Amino acid sequence: MPDFLGWLSYGSFFLVFASSFAIIVLGLNLQWGFTGLFNVGVAGFVALGAYTSALVTTPHMAGRLGGLGWPVAAGWLAAMGITGLAGLVVGAVALRLRHDYLAITTFGIAVTIQLVANNATALTGGPFGVQFIPKPFQSWLGTGLPWTLAYLALSLTLLAIVYLALERLVRSPWGRVLRAIREDEAAAASLGKRPFFFRLQSFVIGSMLMGLGGAVYAHFVGFIAPEDFLPILTFQLWAMLIVGGSGNNRGAVLGAFVVWTFWAAAGGLLRGWVPQAEQARAAALQVVLIGVLIAFMLVLRPRGLLGEEVAVSRHG
């Protein structure tokens, strides 16, 4: 039995991570898959959500800002609010311009958030990060397997809610306008739709989901540090979307689970084969592997595993 419990525990850890990634990838899919907005700073938005929720929910500590001791649910709402605000600022600056200026600006904000996380020690704890992030229901369930399973249920429920809400959203007239703008901006504009505002709304909602995903991750692990949100995270999330098939919410969720499995398996294999002293180099190789995977996918199967769904609006 202990073996089975071990597997159950590992499996539920794995699934909690995968579902928090899936929430983020759904946000990315709204931005890129449905609106064609290229966000290169996903890790920055995820970090912003994780740090926001962590800072407002942790108990007060001398010598550190934040520590408001809010309930976890309030922390998650705050995470969505702050990342939404960041999305609004970035979008307002970059969305009126050439498409790749958004990429450059989001890249810039991710770099800046990483800098602040690393250096504003009074707020973010610097390289040591934020510790003792409260875990919901812990007072009832303890820290063992029951808690992990409960958190898994919670994050899967959140994922389901986000998925269903997005499915409704992209099938609504609003979603139809997004796709119309993505395909032919001039045509959509000639019908009286203002591309900038629709893009901005999509970008902000997508950013909020990234923040939520980050907060779900933070409260599961209980500890965050700047190195959890390096550009490699952005890349993993993009790989998930591209492998799963952008423009398809089921694809986004599937991609999150498939790529996370691939990543964990590649990491496990490399750790098994490579001697202890060479682990850091092996980790670099793991990144190269996933870089090659995404390049292959782009060249060989650019539509991803599922490909874009032909969405039919429910509302006439």
Added chain:
Amino acid sequence: MLQIIADGLIIGSVISLGAIGLSLTLSIMRFSNFSHGELLGWGSYIALSASAAFTAANASLATPLGPFSFGWGLLAALLLACVLTAGLALLLDFILFRRLRKQGFITLVIASFGAALALRNLLLFWYGGVPRYYSDNLQISLPILPRAVWGGLRVTADQLFVLALTLVTVTGLHLFLRYSTLGRSMRATSLNPGLARVSGIDPERVLRATWIIGGLLAAVAGVFAGITVQIRPTMGVEMLLPLFAAVILGGVGSVWGAVLGGLIVGLAESASVSIVGAEYRAAAAFMVLILILMVRPTGLFGEKH
């Protein structure tokens, strides 16, 4: 005060060289190449390996030249790094970008992001994460002005070398783009690809030339960054934001714009180091970027878009 300006110009000349290549790719290939920074990193590491190999073959090549910290070995390595980095840029285009060109520019941007990650981690894999230097020789900085005059000014011979060679390279490039046939074809393609094609300009030739020039300049910038700061696997990604800020500030496609943009970003970085501290240096480039996007998104010398 003077010291901040001098430091800014030296950082700025490295940024300028990288930004010119990025600007040319952006205006001729029409996509933001996120792997351009990695060409700088690869250039500096190729030069590191090459100069070690040359020195091993003939120890006298490491003897410092006059006031500089490096010998003939590094200069030869610089040339080799230029050739190989240009080759790397062409290779990337051949195995990746060329195949994706039809799928639109955003696919190219994603691919370049992936290529950047793979290239950077290959450097990390081969060379490890510890910073390296071309030479262990310590350089005494030369006092140009005493402290009494505007806080004084000290520069090293290496820094003057970097400034001078940047000026030579940029002038050379300017003459090439203005007067040579290939240079003119490049400018024509950048302004109007359709019209360039019907006037008989081979777009593939122009693309190749763009990659080669971008790779060459990236290698020079990478080696200069190695001489004046240090060599590390993350230098490419750290340079990327300043490079983009410089390109957009100067106006996409403009060589002198990229140079001026690079110098301004360099000055902003060096000023931020003395105002808020070195750890927020990269944020200075971001501030410049946001400001120019809000005020004048076409950049100082931008004509199109």
